[in-house]
Amino acid sequence: MFNYKFVCFLLPFVLFANLNAAEIESDTLRIYRLGDINVGSTRQVGSVVNSTINEIKYFELQRADIFSLAEIQKSIPSARIRTNSRGEAMLFLRGAGERQLGLFFDGVPMNLPWDNRFDLSMLPAGIIGNIVVNQNSNSIMFGPNVLGGVVNVSTIERHSDGYGMNAKLQGANSETYSLDLTHDARIGDFNYIANVSYFNSNGYILPGDVPDDMLHQDLDAKFRTNTDQKRMSGYLRGEYQFNPLTVAGVSVLYLTGEKGVAPESHIENARFWRYPEWSRMLISSNFEHKFSKSGNSTLRGTLWFDDFNQQINTYASTRFDSVTSEQHDQDNTIGARLAFAQQLTENQNLNFVVNGFHTKHEEAIEEKSPDNFSQNTLNAGIEYNIAMNNLKIGVGVAYDYNETPETGLFTEYAGLSSSDYAAFLNANYDLTSEMVLFANFSRRTRFPTMRESFSGALDRFKVNPDLLPESGILTEIGLGYSISDITLKFSAFANFYENLISQVTLSSEEDELRRRMRVNVGKADILGTEFGIDWSISRSIKLGAFMTYMNAKGESNGKELEHLDNKPELLGGLSAIYTHVSGISLMLESETTGNQYEADNSEESGFAKVDGSTIFNLRISYNLFKLTGHVADIYIRANNIFDTYRLYQRGLPEPGRTIQAGISFSL
Numbered sequence: 001m002f003n004y005k006f007v008c009f010l011l012p013f014v015l016f017a018n019l020n021a022a023e024i025e026s027d028t029l030r031i032y033r034l035g036d037i038n039v040g041s042t043r044q045v046g047s048v049v050n051s052t053i054n055e056i057k058y059f060e061l062q063r064a065d066i067f068s069l070a071e072i073q074k075s076i077p078s079a080r081i082r083t084n085s086r087g088e089a090m091l092f093l094r095g096a097g098e099r100q101l102g103l104f105f106d107g108v109p110m111n112l113p114w115d116n117r118f119d120l121s122m123l124p125a126g127i128i129g130n131i132v133v134n135q136n137s138n139s140i141m142f143g144p145n146v147l148g149g150v151v152n153v154s155t156i157e158r159h160s161d162g163y164g165m166n167a168k169l170q171g172a173n174s175e176t177y178s179l180d181l182t183h184d185a186r187i188g189d190f191n192y193i194a195n196v197s198y199f200n201s202n203g204y205i206l207p208g209d210v211p212d213d214m215l216h217q218d219l220d221a222k223f224r225t226n227t228d229q230k231r232m233s234g235y236l237r238g239e240y241q242f243n244p245l246t247v248a249g250v251s252v253l254y255l256t257g258e259k260g261v262a263p264e265s266h267i268e269n270a271r272f273w274r275y276p277e278w279s280r281m282l283i284s285s286n287f288e289h290k291f292s293k294s295g296n297s298t299l300r301g302t303l304w305f306d307d308f309n310q311q312i313n314t315y316a317s318t319r320f321d322s323v324t325s326e327q328h329d330q331d332n333t334i335g336a337r338l339a340f341a342q343q344l345t346e347n348q349n350l351n352f353v354v355n356g357f358h359t360k361h362e363e364a365i366e367e368k369s370p371d372n373f374s375q376n377t378l379n380a381g382i383e384y385n386i387a388m389n390n391l392k393i394g395v396g397v398a399y400d401y402n403e404t405p406e407t408g409l410f411t412e413y414a415g416l417s418s419s420d421y422a423a424f425l426n427a428n429y430d431l432t433s434e435m436v437l438f439a440n441f442s443r444r445t446r447f448p449t450m451r452e453s454f455s456g457a458l459d460r461f462k463v464n465p466d467l468l469p470e471s472g473i474l475t476e477i478g479l480g481y482s483i484s485d486i487t488l489k490f491s492a493f494a495n496f497y498e499n500l501i502s503q504v505t506l507s508s509e510e511d512e513l514r515r516r517m518r519v520n521v522g523k524a525d526i527l528g529t530e531f532g533i534d535w536s537i538s539r540s541i542k543l544g545a546f547m548t549y550m551n552a553k554g555e556s557n558g559k560e561l562e563h564l565d566n567k568p569e570l571l572g573g574l575s576a577i578y579t580h581v582s583g584i585s586l587m588l589e590s591e592t593t594g595n596q597y598e599a600d601n602s603e604e605s606g607f608a609k610v611d612g613s614t615i616f617n618l619r620i621s622y623n624l625f626k627l628t629g630h631v632a633d634i635y636i637r638a639n640n641i642f643d644t645y646r647l648y649q650r651g652l653p654e655p656g657r658t659i660q661a662g663i664s665f666s667l
Helices: 004-016 058-064 450-454
Strands: 029-031 053-056 079-083 089-093 101-105 130-134 149-154 156-158 162-172 176-187 190-201 229-243 246-260 273-290 297-315 323-345 348-365 371-388 391-407 416-430 435-446 470-482 486-505 516-536 541-556 559-561 570-579 584-593 596-599 607-610 613-623 631-639 647-649 658-666
Touching: 058 130, 058 631, 079 647, 089 101, 089 149, 156 176, 156 190, 348 391, 371 416, 371 450, 391 450, 607 647
Parallel strands: 101 149
Antiparallel strands: 029 156, 053 130, 079 089, 130 149, 162 176, 162 658, 176 190, 190 229, 229 246, 246 273, 273 297, 297 323, 323 348, 348 371, 371 391, 391 416, 416 435, 435 470, 470 486, 486 516, 516 541, 541 559, 541 570, 570 584, 584 613, 596 607, 613 631, 631 658
């Protein structure tokens, strides 16, 4: 049943808030410009606009009522976020895996170099101003290891002088609560933002129709086994405009928490893991300097220091009362990006960029001496943009370099290095004032991570230091149409990957423990189409929808594969919003995931089918009108209304019906 205690807790805020509910789209906060990664051409030339660029704006994030970045998938075409067997929420985009995607926070990489992944559930939603998703990696600004696309998260800053506060209090019948508080100000040439966030959940609720053969789960229990999580965070940023030409900012992000890992429900030897300690501190500085008032020459930079710590406990059973082993990980990374933009003429510019980082990883298992690993990665590139009447073109090339000076116990591989190149070409042509034709091409590389090459993962893997870099060619062509009330996008894409890294289970002859090993299995071809529509039917009714179809084929050791691992053939979403003049708003959402297949050596074909699913969400909200210029929103949301049992990854069911309620307000 719904937790009525939470609603009662909200009532005092509702009665005494004394706030106005102007449209949340008109909030006084905007994107943190200094922390953005400028993609494509400058403002003078105009960026290439195409379907590979998707932006989730601040007001859209607010009405999505998300607790963390792990819940943004319904806003991103061709994307799914699933929680893996390590308990990490990972984004998959147009068939590209989590290690193949770049994730940035105010211009700083969030993926940990040790594994080139980041658990999206650990980043709170309260500080996010907007999210830009690039599905084609068509810029050299992002640096290396962005084989399948990029997600860039920006925080917010105040648009004009003054002080403000944002708060959001949420709860759910899954015994989940969160609080986000943000204070911001702009005082002349100085602006700052401060945020604190708290999240506590006892787990997620099981659907009502779970199968009877579900392993490691008490079917009479309310929650999925071991899915509880706690998280606290703090964020502080200050920025100062030294003069009309120079601005600089410093920020600190601190995250800490603990969480359980749901055991895979279809295998006997599932992981029984918990993260009793998890913390990360990210210190960064962004600056911009224009060499003249005209702004024709601009230098932008980002410097950062990243400290990450986690502990993994392995348990004997689902009682989680007997620790059988412990692993402690520590990562320290320093990095920088310098980008120089030169406006050549009114319609041409050049961008130069250098990206690089040095990282150290320390891994200690039980009482053994820690193993030390280190990595240096460098990227340098140049891109040129030109606008000619109705045609805009961007082209760029880059050089990627990677080396591993320290490789733990595998000292014979110390100093191993590899390099490759990156390139892109994109263009759009205005057929009419309402219609644009666009095309994109990019070639990218992803180096094997140190974890893939040198970690045994508590003896579950046999290491393979001979892994080769993955490479990919991403192409797309499409049409965009936009008038005042409607925007349509249609595209066809073809992505070709080689030397893909995947897991295989070794035979008893190859390994007496029959461990898994990561190998370069071959290639993958992912062909697809994507359609999207945003339609303001009237002042009160808005409709948004997308549909992505993908056909994935591959090869392994010269043998054609019938399927590819975890590549859903269909992804779709719908959002319909009705807003009444009284301030009441009703929103209906749907999320569709098609059939997919997962590698399984026990099956004759080598793959097991994972059935597709469609779920529906409903949101009702009310805006309070009290004081002009401020915003308040009270909502109740039901996710997965029909309590559908669904899998995004075999053995790891998604949450059942969840009822949320909350209030957000801005002063």
